Amino acid sequence: MPSTRTERDLLGEKQVPADVYYGVQTARALENFRITGLRIHPALVKGLAQVKKAAAQANHQLGYLPKEIADAIVEACDEILAGRLMDQFLVDPVQGGAGTSANMNANEVIANRAIEILGGQKGDYTIVSPNDHVNFAQSTNDAFPTALRLAVMERADVLNERLTALVEAFNAKAEEFDDVVKMGRTHLQDAVPIRLGQEFKAYATAVERCRRRLMQSVEGLHEVNMGATAVGTGLNADPAYPPLVIKFLNENTGRNLRQPENLVDATHSLDPFVAVSGSLKALAVALCKIANDLRLMASGPRCGLKEINLPEMQPGSSIMPGKVNPVMAEVLNQTCFLVIGLDLTVTLAAEAGQLELNVMEPVLGHALFTSIDSLANAVGLFTERCVRGITANKERCEEMVNNSVGIVTAINPIVGYKNASMVAREATLTGRPVREIVLEKGLLTKEEIDHILSPKQLTSMGIAKRLSKTK
Structure with missing residues (x-):
């Protein structure tokens, strides 16, 4: 042979x-x-x-x-x-x-x-x-983008499943941590108390919003230009071919593909892919913020916040014995950086079209596949090897709330801004607890301050109830 x-x-x-x-x-x-x-x-x-x-x-x-x-x-x-x-x-x-x-x-x-x-x-x-x-009855110019759309949909389905699981994991932690009161922070400075469960519920909400945005953008890929052939005029294709080939595609794939309003536009315009990439970038930004938060809250173990514990995945240093790093949050961050960068590739590729065709589709597709697959992998691992195993250090959180000056905000509507500022300043300078100074100055009774500074009052919209208790 x-x-x-x-x-x-x-x-x-x-x-x-x-x-x-x-x-x-x-x-x-x-x-x-x-x-x-x-x-x-x-x-x-x-x-x-x-x-x-x-x-x-x-x-x-x-x-x-x-x-x-x-x-x-x-x-x-x-x-x-x-x-x-x-x-x-x-x-x-x-x-x-x-x-x-x-x-x-x-x-x-x-x-x-x-x-x-x-x-x-x-x-x-x-x-x-x-x-x-x-x-x-085909050209690369209708066959390839249609195949690309189908492929992106298929990979997006996988990412969608992983994001759904992450939302469920965050919601489970929100319920588990609902009774853990901790200090909220703005500008990385003490603010007012918040429940750890409220923070995790916010993470679930953010990921779910990003998930919906992603799938809404993928919906724009359901318009396929089969039958457009070279430039959208349908040369060498039977007029009956476009709806028929889409009918067979839908039967074979279970999708709901449809003809675009204008085949010329659909042949040279890549903005639907840009919308998908933009939704991936938005998701990456949201996930980065969450990973950053978890790393901060888990910082320590002795000299950081140490409000939560992340699962220990591997030794963290070749020189410092006993060190364990937040590697699953770190790898999620790095994946998100990759996706944010690849969004620029998609943007440049989509912008680079001329006249009746955009010849840069291959690199656009490669960037999208890399982004979607990397996010799907990272989100799946982050869910299983990080989020599901997070535990709270409730006593540590309570200790920081009790020692914080930020809780003075809760008494502000009752004792007035001037008195509250005086208490805050003295607490900051002396290190004494807010509760002790308020009682010493006779601004509130013990019963009143116990009620105002109770965990539920500190982390909910309770001003009317707080005021009624002091009248």
């Missing part, structure tokens, strides 16, 4: 390994685009297989593909969707040509597998052609 086979394209002949399913255009791309050392994302491979499958089904129904060829293409696509032939998709995710190399990689692999299914030998494109059959 020869080790290579000869394939031809418009640039001439090229030797391709005899046993591979890809062809000459993929071989050229492997030489031209040695950029990241990575391969196109498996979700994008499956997205391309979904596009080629639906196109074959639609083109057969419209009479453009013989049944045996359409069936062989569908079977080859189903094998890819089941996870086979993934080692044949080798092109770099960052590539020139607006995704042509990725599209042709899919066309060639599917064609050669379909040829085998029909009893032929790889490379005999008289049986099934990558262009004339697998790519019929």
Whole structure:
């Protein structure tokens, strides 16, 4: 058996390994685009297989593909969707040509597998052609962005599940810590008391809001430009093809894809992807803030706040014995930094389009996949290896509340701002408790101050009740 086979394209002949399913255009791309050392994302491979499958089904129904060829293409696509032939998709995710190399990689692999299914030998494109059959009524300019949309949706579903689990974990901790009163802080200075449960409930609310924003932005990807072909005019596609191919895509994927209002716009505009990336950046910012808070509250163990304990995951120093670092919060921070940076890549790629096509889609897709997958991984680990294991140091929190000057704010509406300021100043200068100074100066009775400074009164909207107790 020869080790290579000869394939031809418009640039001439090229030797391709005899046993591979890809062809000459993929071989050229492997030489031209040695950029990241990575391969196109498996979700994008499956997205391309979904596009080629639906196109074959639609083109057969419209009479453009013989049944045996359409069936062989569908079977080859189903094998890819089941996870086979993934080692044949080798092109770099960052590539020139607006995704042509990725599209042709899919066309060639599917064609050669379909040829085998029909009893032929790889490379005999008289049986099934990558262009004339697998790519019929398509262009890279509608096939690739549609596959990209499907792939981003699939990965976003995974992130959505991880975020839902994180929200549930924060809500569980909010309930567990609802009776733990601690000092709130503004400007990193003592403010007024707050319940630890209230803080964790706020984290759950923030993540849930970001989750909803993400999925709302993903909804914008459901408009796909199949049938637009090269520039959105639909050249070489039957007018009946766009709604039919989308119908098959929906049946095959369970999605609710739809035709855009304007195919020309949908072919050259990438702002729906920018919206998704923006929602990922907003999520990253919110998660960073939460990770920062947890690191601060867990700081210590002897010389920091030490209001909470984070699960111990690994030794923290090669020189300081006994040190344990908040590594799960730190890795979440670093993941968020990566996502925030990749949002700029998406922005620049989307901005760089000219006229009827944006050729920068490959790097945009690579950035989005990296962001979504990294966040999904980090959020899942953060939930399981950090949030679920957090415990509270209730006595430490109470100690800091009792020693804080900030609680003077609670008596301000009753004794007046001038008296409250005097108490706060004296407490700060002398280190004496606010409670002791208030009693000494006769501003309130013991019963009144016990009521006003009770944990529930300090952490809720209770001014009317506080005033009624002192009248």
